[in-house]
Amino acid sequence: MKVPGINRRAARQIVNHRDGHGKYTSLDEIVGFSGISRVNIHQLRNYLVVE
Numbered sequence: 001m002k003v004p005g006i007n008r009r010a011a012r013q014i015v016n017h018r019d020g021h022g023k024y025t026s027l028d029e030i031v032g033f034s035g036i037s038r039v040n041i042h043q044l045r046n047y048l049v050v051e
Contacts, residue, residue: 003044003047003048003049005035005036005040005043005044006035006036006044007034007035009034009035010030010033010034010035010036013033013034014030014033017033023050024050025050026050027041027044027045027048027050028041030044036049
């Protein structure tokens, strides 16, 4: 599955971080990974859910 605005590098960072630190509690936690900023996190909320 591809999410607009998340490249392979960012996806790998997100998964590796989750695997090492446990589940995310907020989408804000992925801000700072490759290419993900506070500006585009708003757009990503349409595609991602934290449960």
